[in-house]
Amino acid sequence: MLEIDGRDVRSLPLTERVAILDSFMTKTEHFRRVMQIDGRIGRRSDKWLKMINYTYAEVKITRDTDFGWLAQQNGRPVGVIELAVSANHRKAFYRIAQNIVTGEDKNFVYVKPLITARIRMRNWHKSEMMRTPEFVQFVV
Numbered sequence: 194m195l196e197i198d199g200r201d202v203r204s205l206p207l208t209e210r211v212a213i214l215d216s217f218m219t220k221t222e223h224f225r226r227v228m229q230i231d232g233r234i235g236r237r238s239d240k241w242l243k244m245i246n247y248t249y250a251e252v253k254i255t256r257d258t259d260f261g262w263l264a265q266q267n268g269r270p271v272g273v274i275e276l277a278v279s280a281n282h283r284k285a286f287y288r289i290a291q292n293i294v295t296g297e298d299k300n301f302v303y304v305k306p307l308i309t310a311r312i313r314m315r316n317w318h319k320s321e322m323m324r325t326p327e328f329v330q331f332v333v
Contacts, residue, residue: 272323
């Protein structure tokens with residue numbers, strides 16, 4: 194506990210800050226305070242589950258590379274989708290993409306931005322790029 198109601202409590206003894214924290218906390222199925230040892234928080238239990246609050250977005254696929262698809266949103270690149278793309282989805286992409294190719298070089302195959310994909314990611318970087326994007330499905 195660092196601050197409460199605008200009051201800096203960092204100078205209070207740890208026991209007082211823990212008491213303040215306890216007065217606000219409600220134990221639930223997903224949240225509880227772990228045992229405290231000498232002012233340090235105890236280790237996590239191996240029974241804890243890590244929960245990720247994914248963000249979802251729809252993007253256009255504009256380029257294919259050996260390692261993934263370049264995703265674009267509002268006309269600008271936002272990341273490369275390389276995770277969670279099944280073999281069936283790759284085949285479906287290539288069947289469509291061969292008809293909408295706009296160019297090719299030794300590293301990339303460029304396609305018209307007509308294929309929309311729903312992706313999930315951890316969040317957006319400050320640079321407005323996707324963090325760890327994963328393919329979910331095509332949007333028809």
